Amino acid sequence: DKLVYLALGELRPPFDRLEFNLADKLIVRALGVGWEEYQRVGDLGELAEKITNHKFSNSQMTVSEVYEQLVRIAKDSGSGSQERKVRGVATLIKQMDPISAKYIVRMVAGKLRLGFSDKTVIDALSYLENGNKEYSEMLDRAYQKRPDVGVLAQMVKEWGAEKAAEKIDVVIGTPIVPALAQRLKTPREMIAKMGRVYVEKKWDGTRVQIHFSRGQVRTFTRNLDESSAMFPELTKIADQVNADEVILDSEAVGYDPKTGKLVPFQLTITRKRKHGVVEAQSSVPLRFFVFDIMYLDGKSLIHLPLQKRREILVKTVSKGDVLVVDEHIETDDPDVLREYHKKQLEAGLEGALVKQIDGEYMPGRTGFNWVKFKESEDSRAKLADTIDAVIMGYYLGKGKRSDFT
Incomplete structure (x- = not known):
């Protein structure tokens, strides 16, 4: 390792x-x-x-x-x-x-620049096993559950690729690579590919993976960075969690403490800071809209269908001010999906998330297990994430980049 x-x-x-x-x-x-x-x-x-x-x-x-x-x-x-x-x-x-x-x-x-990545190491471990990439996909799936290539390398050396991939599982305190949504343009395409689905609101907040154990709460971003110190609200969720250990997937959204109304993303994102956290919490408190559960009291739940995970989630998280179990509808009708999406846009949200009712929790952007429906049905749908930006400054290149002008 x-x-x-x-x-x-x-x-x-x-x-x-x-x-x-x-x-x-x-x-x-x-x-x-x-x-x-x-x-x-x-x-x-x-x-x-x-x-x-x-x-x-x-x-x-x-x-x-x-x-x-x-x-x-x-x-x-x-x-x-x-x-x-x-x-x-x-x-x-x-x-x-x-x-x-x-x-x-x-x-x-902090400038090694060998051109290696975790994926490179995974391929190398496959080559170690049999001289080709045959085991890369299997090892990558194991890595998605516990993204620590050091641990993965140790286990492959000790057990071999197949047994290591079988043994590696979700661990409290180590983030899971988050499930990400694909894009499809129309409700008709979504239902045709996905069948019966759950449809949720797409909140305009920041993704937070919550690892709760009695006496400690750790959180991680979608990029797997620890963010625990940014969210002191989560130190008070013990009364809402009916478990000793749990991993939850959520979207944190700021709200106005006077009116209770949700605030724009630009205000929510001010909570992602290292300093002045307490002051920021007072001005922009957060609610964590929980939409999935991946681990409960020593057992991984990622292989269970979404419908079953939802049932467990409702039993595990009680009503309260900090954690809010996300609402959803169930449908296989494109018109119902279209109308729900329209209502979310009118309410000022980003749109809707569409999820296969029998889908596992699949880390990464894999297949059409989850699909985001953000824009109206026109040619702009695939350009919803573009931004306008102004370059405010730059650093002169160093090393191989020192000749850049």
Whole structure:
């Protein structure tokens, strides 16, 4: 697992980030050169390679030892931690050969750029098993349930691809890759492809995956980043949850504390912040519209049909001010679907979400299990997510991008 994380330029999976938080100037100090030299070279890694005097290191450090030393540097905190990190990086680099120094420094700077991704590692694990991509799809499905390629690599090495994919399952505290909706243009197409469906309101909020266990609540974004500190409301949901452990999928929407009316997305999104959270909560409190349940008291529910998951959800989440079980209608009539969608647009919502009544919870944008119906039935339907933007600033390129003008 450590080798995999290092190859990706990380110390932990994205949902459990551990970062060095060292500015370029501090890394240059660790290398013992002037800022002008860095500006001339344009890349911290190449600078480290250039100034490392020995072609081969005498160090007998293993990958695990290098990893553990990097973790210690990243974890250092408190008074004087920046100086200790600088010394730690300098000490480590002195033990490395030029190529190793190049990539370690890039990793510390957060600019490894090997071109690897989690998908690359999954393909590599398939090749490890039988020399081709035969197992990639199966391993990717396992990864979607527990998106930690370090754990996946460990289990494939120990058990083999097939058994590892069978053993990996949903775990409380580790985000599931969220289910995403496809697009179809008309209600008639939707019913023809999906059959009988549940239709829900499409809220104009922010996606929040809630991991609740007695004594702790963690939340994750649709990109799998942890966002727990942003939503103090969720520390008060114990009375609403009839379970010891549960994973819920929801959309958080802000509301006016005086009128109770939902506010525009532009106000809701002001809650996604690291500082001033309490003040923001007072001005824009949130309701979490819960529309799915993926895990309950030690058991994964993602393979159950939506209808069954909905029944469990209603029993698990009680009425309250913070969590609200999302309402839905059931239909196989395109006209009913069209009318429901129209009402949501008139109410100021984004439209409707259409879900197969017997569909599993399928992480990622897979098939036509979920479909979003946002625009009116015209040629604009596939352009609903475009934006107008003004470029306010930019950064000069570094490394391979240093010649960009």
